[in-house]
Amino acid sequence: MNKHIYAADISGFEKQYRTNLINGLGGIKSAILVGTQGKNGENNLAIFSQIVHIGANPALMGIIHRPVSVEKHTYENIVSNEYFTLNHIPVEKYKEAHQSSARYERNQSEFAECGFEPEFTAQVKAPYVKDSMLKIGLKLVEIIPIKSNDTVLIIGSVEEIIIAEEILEEAGYIDLSKVKTSLVHGLETYYQAEKIGRLPYAKPINK
Amino acid sequence: MNKHIYAADISGFEKQYRTNLINGLGGIKSAILVGTQGKNGENNLAIFSQIVHIGANPALMGIIHRPVSVEKHTYENIVSNEYFTLNHIPVEKYKEAHQSSARYERNQSEFAECGFEPEFTAQVKAPYVKDSMLKIGLKLVEIIPIKSNDTVLIIGSVEEIIIAEEILEEAGYIDLSKVKTSLVHGLETYYQAEKIGRLPYAKPINK
Numbered sequence: 001m002n003k004h005i006y007a008a009d010i011s012g013f014e015k016q017y018r019t020n021l022i023n024g025l026g027g028i029k030s031a032i033l034v035g036t037q038g039k040n041g042e043n044n045l046a047i048f049s050q051i052v053h054i055g056a057n058p059a060l061m062g063i064i065h066r067p068v069s070v071e072k073h074t075y076e077n078i079v080s081n082e083y084f085t086l087n088h089i090p091v092e093k094y095k096e097a098h099q100s101s102a103r104y105e106r107n108q109s110e111f112a113e114c115g116f117e118p119e120f121t122a123q124v125k126a127p128y129v130k131d132s133m134l135k136i137g138l139k140l141v142e143i144i145p146i147k148s149n150d151t152v153l154i155i156g157s158v159e160e161i162i163i164a165e166e167i168l169e170e171a172g173y174i175d176l177s178k179v180k181t182s183l184v185h186g187l188e189t190y191y192q193a194e195k196i197g198r199l200p201y202a203k204p205i206n207k
Numbered sequence: 208m209n210k211h212i213y214a215a216d217i218s219g220f221e222k223q224y225r226t227n228l229i230n231g232l233g234g235i236k237s238a239i240l241v242g243t244q245g246k247n248g249e250n251n252l253a254i255f256s257q258i259v260h261i262g263a264n265p266a267l268m269g270i271i272h273r274p275v276s277v278e279k280h281t282y283e284n285i286v287s288n289e290y291f292t293l294n295h296i297p298v299e300k301y302k303e304a305h306q307s308s309a310r311y312e313r314n315q316s317e318f319a320e321c322g323f324e325p326e327f328t329a330q331v332k333a334p335y336v337k338d339s340m341l342k343i344g345l346k347l348v349e350i351i352p353i354k355s356n357d358t359v360l361i362i363g364s365v366e367e368i369i370i371a372e373e374i375l376e377e378a379g380y381i382d383l384s385k386v387k388t389s390l391v392h393g394l395e396t397y398y399q400a401e402k403i404g405r406l407p408y409a410k411p412i413n414k
Contacts, residue, residue: 003369003372003375004369007364010365010368013379051234054271054355055356055358056230057218059229102410104411108411151262155355160212161217162209163209165209172220172225174231174393176231177398181234186381189402193398194399197302199396200395
């Protein structure tokens with residue numbers, strides 16, 4: 001049996017119920033640790049799931065970010081420092097990654113607090129997560145305000161990819177099934193993924 | 208061993224290699240069928256994975272959409288008709304859902320061509336996918352152009368949720384592990400999800 005829920009029901013729900021329900025509508029997504037650096041060199045880490053592919057050429061990715069939220073340091077750091085990293089999370093580390101969503105102070109680094117080791121390269125002025133099997137270093141291109149509710153879409157250009165050789169296939173495909181990555185649904189339920197198949201480019205079938 | 212790939216490498220890659228690689232960077236996401244209706248009542252269906260949660264109150268969701276792409280009908284229909292539906296895909300139907308990415312003509316309905324039954328309600332002027340266990344009906348609120356590469360972010364307000372009762376928990380959580388949903392990585396590799404745990408709201412730990 002299906003339940004129908006309408007806009008008026010949603011606005012009438014108790015806050016926590018509404019948060020749980022609406023955050024779950026978009027489904028399951030890779031959980032990503034976003035690494036940034038503050039003005040005084042503090043290394044910040046925060047977990048995000050609203051990461052989007054924007055384009056392949058030029059290579060661009062985006063993050064949906066709420067300006068007033070637990071991840072405020074991330075936003076401020078990207079604005080001031082212009083670099084950020086995206087780090088896929090091995091399944092063994094999903095609890096540590098979730099812990100990065102706690103409200104730490106500016107002078108506390110989530111790397112040390114949650115048990116991750118930072119890693120740096122010459123190209124990107126932001127910390128990577130050493131243990132991640134797929135890391136992307138981005139440079140800020142555009143911050144787009146979303147008028148409807150004051151969230152922002154942060155767009156960055158891909159400056160560097162650090163990828164475990166075992167998951168990079170010949171044709172450029174990334175096989176995330178070889179090293180289990182963490183997925184998240186809503187703000188708190190974690191999943192792992194099992195590959196079911198790769199399909200060819202679809203063409204209309206003449207019936 | 209890790210491989211480092213730089214911006215100059217990416218722009219020099221052969222097109223298909225670059226597409227495969229860059230589309231895979233954002234990770235695995237729920238595959239969603241977007242249902243729309245054309246000016247002449249044609250029921251359109253197209254598979255998307257770049258769906259984002261924008262906010263819970265008001266309840267808003269977004270889709271990243273390329274204006275010139277196989278899914279052009281979806282964009283035109285949302286602009287003219289102002290409604291669209293998001294439909295999570297049971298794992299048993301992932302091949303049919305992928306087929307919706309083929310370039311069908313305006314007068315061909317992907318519902319009939321790919322084997323899905325449309326479903327309508329009084330609240331939403333766009334077709335739902337009957338077999339989906341989680342369907343969201345949205346009304347267009349805002350279309351935000353992304354200057355960097357001419358993609359757009361389409362924002363809609365949640366007008367209706369149609370959810371299988373078995374997956375809606377008491378506190379508002381949606382349990383997508385009870386009915387396996389389709390996930391996709393890049394444009395062609397499908398996954399299913401296995402739940403590993405729900406974690407409490409994170410707070411700083413005093414060491």
